[in-house]
Amino acid sequence: MNNYSNIIFEIRDDYYFVKINRPKNLNALNQDTISELKQCFDFIKKNSKGFFGVILTGEGDKSFVAGADIKEFTGLDQKASIKFCMNGHGLFNNIETMPIPVIALVNGYALGGGCELALSCHFRFATKNAQFSQPEINLGIIPGYGGTQRLTQIIGKSKALEMMLTAQMINSDQAFQFGLVNKVVEDNKNGIYECEELIKTLKRKAPIAIKNIIKSVNNFYDINSDGFQEEINLFSECTSTSDFDEGVKAFIEKRCPDFKGE
Numbered sequence: 001m002n003n004y005s006n007i008i009f010e011i012r013d014d015y016y017f018v019k020i021n022r023p024k025n026l027n028a029l030n031q032d033t034i035s036e037l038k039q040c041f042d043f044i045k046k047n048s049k050g051f052f053g054v055i056l057t058g059e060g061d062k063s064f065v066a067g068a069d070i071k072e073f074t075g076l077d078q079k080a081s082i083k084f085c086m087n088g089h090g091l092f093n094n095i096e097t098m099p100i101p102v103i104a105l106v107n108g109y110a111l112g113g114g115c116e117l118a119l120s121c122h123f124r125f126a127t128k129n130a131q132f133s134q135p136e137i138n139l140g141i142i143p144g145y146g147g148t149q150r151l152t153q154i155i156g157k158s159k160a161l162e163m164m165l166t167a168q169m170i171n172s173d174q175a176f177q178f179g180l181v182n183k184v185v186e187d188n189k190n191g192i193y194e195c196e197e198l199i200k201t202l203k204r205k206a207p208i209a210i211k212n213i214i215k216s217v218n219n220f221y222d223i224n225s226d227g228f229q230e231e232i233n234l235f236s237e238c239t240s241t242s243d244f245d246e247g248v249k250a251f252i253e254k255r256c257p258d259f260k261g262e
């Protein structure tokens with residue numbers, strides 16, 4: 001499980017920590033890194049009980065992920081690019097549908113595939129020096145890891161088009177104004193602190209309700225799903241949990257609930 005060469009994976013007390021570890025290449029996403037992230041998030045998905053979040057960040061203080069690894073693009077043809085796309089989409093969809101929240105701690109450049117990776121997470125915290133861009137147009141391509149869809153969902157069509165068509169770089173304050181990031185933090189250290197504070201908050205909530213909120217919100221963007229009907233199903237599923245009984249009981253007894261995720 002810990003046989004990774006491009007990422008660092010740590011199981012901490014009550015959360016998972018994942019760091020992309022290619023600082024010499026500004027943590028650019030090559031295919032090996034994508035495979036390792038896939039393996040790691042598959043493990044997290046299967047072993048989420050008792051864990052309350054995932055922090056995903058990049059090694060160093062210069063870059064979260066400076067995009068897909070451009071050195072792998074040489075000679076890429078149409079057939080191979082579909083395989084590339086599917087690989088990335090598989091990982092990013094898996095992150096988006098995790099049963100526990102994934103927090104991207106964007107500590108520097110989040111460019112192209114790096115911005116798309118952050119977009120697939122449930123929260124984005126950005127250090128003051130973070131920079132976001134979808135510069136694919138400068139390489140004669142379009143975002144290929146879900147960026148045209150997720151960026152539009154998150155910041156709206158107008159700003160998303162502006163970012164993708166101009167390849168402009170935006171800083172963390174602008175990203176916050178656009179609604180692209182949830183919080184701006186001072187630096188890596190403060191970022192980890194803030195992520196851990198968020199995880200502490202999440203730890204006090206009902207795990208099955210967290211999982212079902214993520215599912216239900218994702219349904220909004222799934223054209224094959226009837227989001228309202230699915231919400232009814234997921235709501236009723238929650239009412240059959242002992243956590244629901246505990247939540248109601250705790251309210252009546254004027255105390256904090258002790259959720260068990262059951």
Ligand code: DAK
Nearest residue numbers: 024025026028066067068069070081084085112113144145
């Ligand atoms: N790929 C590979 N290496 C990269 C890289 C990248 N994206 N970004 C940086 N590096 C490497 C540099 O080559 C350099 O390596 P050495 O020359 O030292 O060996 C090292 O990291 C340090 O970079 P710099 O020397 O350039 O550092 P600076 O501070 O001067 O500049 C920078 C930082 C981030 C402004 C600059 O490195 C830069 O512009 N990097 C490229 C940013 C970029 O355009 N990223 C790609 C975005 S497009 C697809 C799906 C998805 C995608 C594509 C296809 N398919 C399904 C087919 C996604 C595309 C993208 O992500």
